[in-house]
Amino acid sequence: MQFIENRTFDEIKVGESAELTRTLKPADIELFAVMSGDVNPAHVDQEYAHSDMFHKVIAHGMWGGALISAVLGTELPGPGTIYLNQNLKFLQAVGLGDTVTIRVTVTEKNAKHNHVTLDCLCTNQKGETVIEGEALVVAPTAKVRRPRVVLPEVHLHERGSRFEKLISATSSLAAVPTAVVHPCDAASLKGAIEAGEKGIIVPVLVGPRAKIEAAAQDGGCDLSGVEIIDVPHSHAAAEQAVALARAGKVNMLMKGKIHTDELLRPALDKATGLRTERRMSHIFALDVPTYPKLLLISDAAINTFPDLPAKRDIVQNAIDLAKALGIDLPKVALLSAVETVTSNLPSTVDAAALCKMADRGQITGGLLDGPLAFDNAISKAAADAKGIVSDVAGKADILIVPDLESGNMIAKQLIYLAGADAGGVVLGARVPIVLTSRADGVLSRIASAAMAQIFAHSTNTGPTP
Template sequence: MQYHNTPYDKLQVGDTAELARTCSVDDFYVFANNSGNHNPLHLASEDGDGDHINEAVAPAMFVGALISAVLGNVLPGAGTLYKSQRFDFVERAHAGDELVSKVTVLEKRPNREVVFETVVTRPSDSAVIVSGQAVVIAPEKEMVFAELDLPGLVVKRHRHFDAMLEKVRPLPPMPTAVVAPEEPNALGGALLAAHETIITPILIGDPDKIAQAAAEIGASLDGIKIIAQSDHVNAAHAAVDLVAEGRAKALMKGHLHTDELLKAALRRENGLRTGRRFTHVFVMDVPGQPRPLLVTDAAINIEPDLETKIDIVQNAIDLALSLGIENPRAGVLSAIETVNPAIRSSVDAALLSKMAERGQIKGGLVDGPLAMDNAVSLAAARSKGIVSDVAGKTDILVVPNLDAGNMMAKQLTYIANAEGAGLVMGAKAPIILTSRADDDKARLASCAVAALHEAFSLPRTGAPA
């Protein structure tokens, strides 16, 4: 695409031009960062006027800036400089509104000065949002410019987790056995989820250490049930007892080793086995990505064989379905996208794909082997001639081993600014795994994912654990 400007000598009174743009929530976050105007009334995540509604009102100067886009890009176009601009703000626009900005030449003055009538309207109801008048210095000569390839912007906003939190709020709080919340982060995550009415925590551990952790974060434990267990192993078993007896619907890891918690859940008598292997799934909210990405297994199965990978894939599909992802697409990763007998992950991926075709893995689409690029990029998949309903549109990334999964999740977190919710699948109840490095959003999201999965109540069957 090319832009042609209109120099001063060729401008005529009555010349007009317009551009249309749909305002987005991310537009307003970018404007807040660039302008320094952090008025919460403009941000979709905030209630800026105390009426319990998050309005996401378009900033007035953002709307006004749409006029400059017409003047700078179209009429007069490249080379135009502002002298003055008057605005009358008549109505308010909101995120999701389509706005049309229009300029009309009113007067030509000496020294290449041109007066424009300016207006921004909302076509859906013919409302005038902004009217006014601009004086610009028009370009002296005619020029042609190719469309500029500007650097892209990614807003560090976790809209997928925001949507999950909204989805889980109408559900009744899920009774959750929190094991050894004896450290501020571990206790704080459970109390935050309780404050958001996602869970009803039952704290199991050393009461003195729990009280000390609460004091450190300035939190009250009033009304919260505490079951005294000074030993982490006993605390884990007591928590599993609560779930086995139906008094709790989920387990949540506190300040203890993961293997202590899972050993209790895997006990033969009155444990949480279902016939599936326990597998771990990260639900990653990566800014700029159109959907959440599930990464599995990144925390439990170190070098899974094919039989284990069957459960890894099935558990992840079940979780994706409970999160509202219809017909989830699982891409089984390898270093290459063709089968090489020397690369075990490529062979396993091909077998898993065929098993899904034959109905041995249910509820979603499975394809592999896929390299990471053609799993998440349609362009990369097409460039390699891959014809697949999964390639480039993957919801679930099935990694070859724990090393690959753990590194991928941490790369997404620390390089791509993702948030990650962690859940253990394959048990009679979801097991929430949080890390000391998790922030509040990640802890809330982990609880929300567990609550959504529990509410979905998928049948759990499969091979012995």
């Protein structure tokens, strides 16, 4: 265990010094900007910074000042120090990649009030002075020795940024006529209306008119020019929406305030539904703050205990969506509890079979590996620690779960413990179905509609330009 220990006033000698060295990283600038609220473009806007006088992104001046404070508070004098005065002169900018050494040196002691004066000097890797100044502190009189606190790992994440990128990708695409099924609450109605305003869908609202109009009033939605198909209840809304899709009058469905099974029941009808030769499956799209890219998880909402043929379709649906979203060769991790094939765990046998099916061309367009445990699928360090050599491990775009229960738990844990934003879409039907949770916000609903729109255009099921 590392300890932090101070120098009391009596122990301090004139001329003694302490220092620390730090290399400026983008995260340092971002964290300082978040903490201080200082978003001067010289620090956070690369395009502007290159046109500014320094021609590069530079640190906030007080980043160096904070490092001086760190030396005073942790090294010399250390814990118990009270800051009284600090003057600083900034001589040169510190840019990304620069390494600065902060050194404080005792120049004077005053026993009357335990005052200590220290010279403060910051130099870069070239030996050039970037900051100089002087600090006056009250030095501690009691000895302090404490375990050094381990700082938490900080992950910077712009909430919703990947979903906003998805939405931006639809700007050149024609809006897709979409039956919004029973949008009788403010959240689902607002998501549909805003998706319409962004040119993602042309909403056709299917449900009881009075309830839809009441939801519009609650959510402040303008229904001018929006088609409403008045039906008596949610069952009829689902049946009517499916009929519209079968007739080619809409090219997408979007869930409103209706249970998933109630929406999917008419879609799964063998005679009048939207079945194809492909098994329908749900795909979660998760923007996880601690993961470097959009993460797809399937199936966590429709297929309870899929057999091998169903898993083949689940995998293919997820690959098709990933490719439509611009991932050239999606990396697919087939999850289980372990990384080795064992007959005691059927999911490991299925994973091995799916990999072989991909080798034989029964699954196309993706790079499969499995079985892989969750940690190995999303963490390269975990995979390396277990000696797993794989082009998928630690870099997965898609997680295929053994069954609905495990998939739903993983997705909900990422949402509620890791702060992930979630969207969802059902593929394998004649048209994509936007399927979100009742707890999802407007951004998630719009992003889900954007995914479905992109997929519809990629498979030529969208409107004719």
